[in-house]
Amino acid sequence: MNIQEIYNQDLFKRKVFIETLMEYIESYENECKVISIHSPWGTGKTTFIEIWKMYLSKEVNLKDRYHTIYFNAWENDDSKNPLVSILIELSEIPEFKNSTVGKELIKIGNVLSTKAPKFFLKALLGFL
16 A cells, blocks of 8 residues: 555544644744654554655645655665755755755755764764
8 A cells, every 4th residue: 555545545543643733833833843753663653754744745725834855864874974864855845955045055064074074063963
């Protein structure tokens, strides 16, 4: 079963949870929030994220306000520079790629990935 079929059938009523989560997110209009999805292996976290992403791309009142990327840390754990991997994912969003901020961040990421010592990059990102 592909994600489109899972989304259409919604056997586990994930859309209800997604709608509730979206109400929560939108109640913090001008504030930054971090949301963590934590559950044991094999319980549907990836499927939930894929359905949420599809929901955001299909809902008329949301699709122009939210631009999603899917960044799988496990698929990118061999990357020497995770910042560049994330910037590459962001560059797939036309609104980001064509924006002044997006272009500058991509330039900075390229410079950091080739010239900055590893400890400097970690300090810059707050991981020390």
